[in-house]
Amino acid sequence: MKKARLAIIGCGGIGEYHLGHFLEFTDIIDMVGFCDLIKEKAEAFCQKAGTGEVFTDYREMLDTVKPELVFVCVPPYCHGQIEYDLIDRGIHFFVEKPLALDLELAKDILLKAEKKGLVTASGFQCRYSNLVEPNLEYIKNHKIFYVDCTRFGGIPHMDWWRKKAISGGQAVEQTIHQYDIIRYVFGEPETVFSMNARGLLEKKPEGYDTDDLSVTCVRFKDGSLGTIGTGCYVDKGNSFDSKIVFSSESSRAELKILSSFKVYGEARKEAADEGGFVVKGDGAVVNSADDLIEYKQIGDAGVLCDRTFIEAVINGTPEKVRSPYRDALRSLAFTMACNISMESGLPVNIDSLLEGI
Ligand SMILES: NC(=O)c1ccc[n+]([C@@H]2O[C@H](COP(=O)([O-])OP(=O)(O)OC[C@H]3O[C@@H](n4cnc5c(N)ncnc54)[C@H](O)[C@@H]3O)[C@@H](O)[C@H]2O)c1
Structure with a gap:
């Protein structure tokens, strides 16, 4: 296979997370440039890669080493000009989530990138998890009435994270992974109503000037309802919590992204002939005593996410890209709608934010 620059x-x-993957991809890429405003950070990457050049000005990098594809791993408030410069030069790009903090800007970037025929992707690696398949299968075979999502944790160390105006707040910056996977495995939201x-x-x-927590009610396009609660006030491991529960008439399924997928209420019939406990061919564990079928995360979904984009x-x-810019924009709109609702105290229709694309 031809190697890409x-x-x-x-x-x-997050750049370091991707770099870890790139080190395994020497069969398909040449790492030609590392850019950060802080030179030492770019130097450390270059040293780890053992190849490429170091820059503090990304335009200089683009024009000197002429990459064919770029991973944009900057904080949420830094998007815009970088993408325009990539588009002008015809460079394919992977942008970390959230795409931007301004939906009009993201829409404009989308249309310009598509006009140029660029391949794009975003950092929703959970879409590449082995847990997605059983989750999709569960959704296909059950009518879901209610989706209950929670993500509670602490305050990340980055200075920018604590300021809502430049991070977007927790729903946009962090819990967007959960918002995105709900869209991917279940369906599209119609309206949100959020309080912070x-x-x-x-x-x-x-x-620190961001929300301690927010709770969102969601009406999905199929008529079902959901709630998404997220907070950053938790400071002890045992009080951290993160899961999405899909509730049907006969059973419920619980996804912990990149960790496990469990189905409660269906194990008894599957395990009845096996003495109550079986390991199925796909690695899932069935335990009829707990009435539980459990799938575990295997490997790093981020490797597949990055490799799929590069091969694309x-x-x-x-x-083959599961989260191109166009789709990631819908997840951004889902979370930005929550911020708008928190500000206005009113429900927000998500499609109304996506007009023009
Ligand atoms: N996909 C995931 O699971 C995941 C996980 C963590 C972070 N992220 C996302 O990645 C983004 C970055 O997060 P982070 O934790 O790596 O932040 P970070 O602060 O650790 O790193 C961002 C780096 O970008 C550099 N930078 C900013 N503007 C630049 C510019 N114009 N040119 C060159 N360098 C520039 C900064 O100097 C900094 O070193 C965020 O949007 C975050 O949401 C995604």
């Missing part, structure tokens, strides 16, 4: 803009936390709570957290880091560029197979 790859560069990274933003050598921080502030000022409850007593011990907060400097500069090399082979001209954009349809």
